[in-house]
Amino acid sequence: EVQLVESGGGVVRPGGSLRLSCAGSGFTFNDHGMSWVRQAPGKGLEWVSGINWNGISTGYADSVKGRFTISRDNAKNSLYLQMNNLRAEDTALYYCARSGYYSYFWHFDLWGRGTLVTVSS
């Protein structure tokens, strides 16, 4: 089955860190750019970060630049998001999303179910 499964979410205090993971299966992982897209409770979608198929090119939303780091391990069919210095406004459901292309900068043709990150004191 073609799928993405996220993990690593949880409750963290402001200023804390979390590392999200996303495991891909059922498709050739290194044929695709990958992204993290988040959705705050009751709100819309916001692209957070993306990485090209080979991990060389990455991009970040201004709201997370300097605090979040995206990476991937194609040998393990996995995508990661290291989140540091977390803020209350980072509270959201974080989706892993597959680009329909080698670049992360594309439309998303496959989404995971998401992992919830809650930043609260």
Place this chain on the structure above:
Amino acid sequence: EVVLTQSPGTLSLSPGERATLSCRASQSVNSNYVAWYQQKPGQTPRLLIYVASSRATGIPDRFSGSGSGTDFTLTISRLEPEDFAVYYCQQYGTSPGTFGQGTTVEIK
């Protein structure tokens, strides 16, 4: 960044009616790189349309996309009960990619 404004915010229609959703960009979208997604409550977004008018795999032909430049439209020709959901447009012509705020299609 390119700001996408979707209208209306909420569309109240009956099954069988036609739905027309608008997505307007703050600047011209390169190569008409606009996608549309459907999201039902508690579910993950699903790709419907890409490059403004191409239907994604498995999407029924009652869904169609059109437009160019700054104005894009998603049309659902005849609403089925399963089509009542939130719809988002996305542009990926200019980095960073951005989403509209969504249009809710609700049962009248």
